[in-house]
Amino acid sequence: MGDAVGERLTREFFARSVHEVAPELIGVALLVDGVGGTIVEVETYDQDDPASHGFGGPTPRTASMFGPPGHAYVYRSYGIHWCLNLVCAAEGRAEAALVRALEPTHGLATMRSRRGLEAPRALCSGPGKLCQALGVTRVQDGLPLDEPPFELLARETEPTLAVGTRVGITRAVEKPWRYGLAGSPFLSRRF
DNA sequence: CAGTGGATGCTCT
DNA sequence: GAGCATCCACTGT
Numbered sequence: 001m002g003d004a005v006g007e008r009l010t011r012e013f014f015a016r017s018v019h020e021v022a023p024e025l026i027g028v029a030l031l032v033d034g035v036g037g038t039i040v041e042v043e044t045y046d047q048d049d050p051a052s053h054g055f056g057g058p059t060p061r062t063a064s065m066f067g068p069p070g071h072a073y074v075y076r077s078y079g080i081h082w083c084l085n086l087v088c089a090a091e092g093r094a095e096a097a098l099v100r101a102l103e104p105t106h107g108l109a110t111m112r113s114r115r116g117l118e119a120p121r122a123l124c125s126g127p128g129k130l131c132q133a134l135g136v137t138r139v140q141d142g143l144p145l146d147e148p149p150f151e152l153l154a155r156e157t158e159p160t161l162a163v164g165t166r167v168g169i170t171r172a173v174e175k176p177w178r179y180g181l182a183g184s185p186f187l188s189r190r191f
Numbered sequence: 192c193a194g195t196g197g198a199t200g201c202t203c204t
Numbered sequence: 205g206a207g208c209a210t211c212c213a214c215t216g217t
Binding site: 043045051052053075077078079080081083085098100126127128129166167168169170188 | 207208209210211
Binding site: 195199201 | 205206207208210211212215216217
């Protein structure tokens with residue numbers, strides 16, 4: 001895995017339920033200004049989910065989560081890290097896939113310099129880590145995913161998925177809305 | 192390994 | 205003023 005060189009995903013790809021889109025994101029290449037890799041772990045959050053930022057309606061922070069699909073929703077986590085979501089469903093519906101881990105394939109040297117010297121498997125093995133490695137901040141919040149600096153390339157083979165419960169939340173803990181590439185050493189945690 | 196706690200900033204009550 | 209969709213360094217086996 002790790003060498004997906006398929007066609008570019010357009011924003012129409014995301015205009016469906018996040019629960020349908022998210023499993024299909026595993027194996028997709030995600031690049032920001034040419035730096036990134038293969039998505040190996042995502043989580044889904046929808047509007048009826050108490051763990052989701054979209055629960056209870058829009059706020060200034062979550063505006064892009066309620067915006068049109070195929071765009072980025074970037075937020076700050078624990079005051080330190082940034083986290084990247086890919087907005088799905090229809091405008092006004094607040095569904096998004098949190099990108100939790102990548103297998104680094106492009107721009108390794110850039111990622112290492114941004115993160116400090118690290119083993120490849122530690123560069124993007126977590127939502128905060130991968131945003132640091134790819135240079136994602138508030139600047140990318142609300143930007144379309146089918147235009148620079150973003151580039152998403154479709155996978156060419158269907159991966160074997162692992163499914164589990166989400167990480168780091170306190171509400172709706174039981175929902176099996178975490179998807180990963182089975183057996184990948186680049187996950188944030190084992191399933 | 193597993194477990195704990197500190198750093199840090201912003202949103203919402 | 206609390207509570208985070210986290211990460212890292214540190215402790216103790």
